Amino acid sequence: MSDKILPKPTDSELEILQVLWENGPSSVRFVNDELSKRRDIGYTTTLKLMQIMHEKSLVVRNTDARSHIYEAAIERDATQRNLLGNFVDNVFSGSAMNLVMQALGNHKASKEELDQIKALIEKIEKNG
Amino acid sequence: MSDKILPKPTDSELEILQVLWENGPSSVRFVNDELSKRRDIGYTTTLKLMQIMHEKSLVVRNTDARSHIYEAAIERDATQRNLLGNFVDNVFSGSAMNLVMQALGNHKASKEELDQIKALIEKIEKNG
DNA sequence: AAGTTTATACGAACGGTTTCGTAAAAACAA
DNA sequence: TTGTTTTTACGAAACCGTTCGTATAAACTT
Numbered sequence: 001m002s003d004k005i006l007p008k009p010t011d012s013e014l015e016i017l018q019v020l021w022e023n024g025p026s027s028v029r030f031v032n033d034e035l036s037k038r039r040d041i042g043y044t045t046t047l048k049l050m051q052i053m054h055e056k057s058l059v060v061r062n063t064d065a066r067s068h069i070y071e072a073a074i075e076r077d078a079t080q081r082n083l084l085g086n087f088v089d090n091v092f093s094g095s096a097m098n099l100v101m102q103a104l105g106n107h108k109a110s111k112e113e114l115d116q117i118k119a120l121i122e123k124i125e126k127n128g
Numbered sequence: 129m130s131d132k133i134l135p136k137p138t139d140s141e142l143e144i145l146q147v148l149w150e151n152g153p154s155s156v157r158f159v160n161d162e163l164s165k166r167r168d169i170g171y172t173t174t175l176k177l178m179q180i181m182h183e184k185s186l187v188v189r190n191t192d193a194r195s196h197i198y199e200a201a202i203e204r205d206a207t208q209r210n211l212l213g214n215f216v217d218n219v220f221s222g223s224a225m226n227l228v229m230q231a232l233g234n235h236k237a238s239k240e241e242l243d244q245i246k247a248l249i250e251k252i253e254k255n256g
Numbered sequence: 257a258a259g260t261t262t263a264t265a266c267g268a269a270c271g272g273t274t275t276c277g278t279a280a281a282a283a284c285a286a
Numbered sequence: 287t288t289g290t291t292t293t294t295a296c297g298a299a300a301c302c303g304t305t306c307g308t309a310t311a312a313a314c315t316t
Contacts, residue, residue: 097241
């Protein structure tokens with residue numbers, strides 16, 4: 001009822017969410033250190049981004065201690081599902097199958113991965 | 129050798145590219161009519177977008193006639209592959225398999241589509 | 257020829273993201 | 287206590303994408 005529609009995270013926000021999803025609740029310092037491994041970014045830039053994410057309710061934070069602890073407020077799976085839907089529409093004209101074929105065809109998958117997919121397909125076929 | 133790295137098309141530019149890929153070389157008028165079927169957009173907005181795309185070399189154009197004819201300058205497959213790679217990195221931390229599983233699990237695929245994927249997997253397994 | 261329609265070109269505004277400088281407060285060290 | 291480090295907060299600049307108004311020219315209509 002009182003659920004608000006959360007905005008789609010931007011690319012930078014997604015970078016931060018990945019860190020939070022993988023490491024759990026974290027300080028700005030920690031997130032910034034993680035991001036810094038991948039690219040140049042100033043501490044206050046990361047801080048500002050996370051403050052904006054807080055305003056947007058993409059993260060929640062605990063301000064008890066001096067260094068605030070931030071936590072992702074949206075689920076990884078749900079977020080990926082949302083963004084995937086958008087992406088399929090924009091880039092593959094809505095054809096998820098085309099995307100899957102591209103992803104499969106382009107990516108050198110291991111035997112285990114292919115087996116996983118085959119298992120999933122069988123499961124879908126049974127329940128279909 | 130003298131190949132330039134083309135910029136990643138934006139969402140709006142992608143809309144236009146879809147029209148050009150599906151209909152071949154087209155006038156601004158035609159593209160705008162197509163876009164207008166899906167959303168509100170002014171003629172000069174479409175024109176401006178296509179002019180910017182021309183500057184970026186995402187399209188080429190023939191200005192012989194009064195109404196200029198625009199044509200996609202980048203291939204659909206290559207573009208989709210590029211954007212997919214980006215997307216997998218940003219949203220799925222580089223795991224294409226995770227993306228495929230999500231796409232498959234979430235999309236109600238027809239028997240034909242599943243067969244297509246199975247055939248592709250077999251082909252990959254043979255050549256692997 | 258005069259007026260209407262249709263096209264391109266250009267510039268500017270608007271909104272949003274990203275970046276960072278600077279200030280203020282809190283914690284720590286000497 | 288005084289100075290250094292660490293943190294949050296705030297504001298502003300720079301940048302980009304999108305949108306559209308207006309000017310101008312070309313082509314068509316009567």
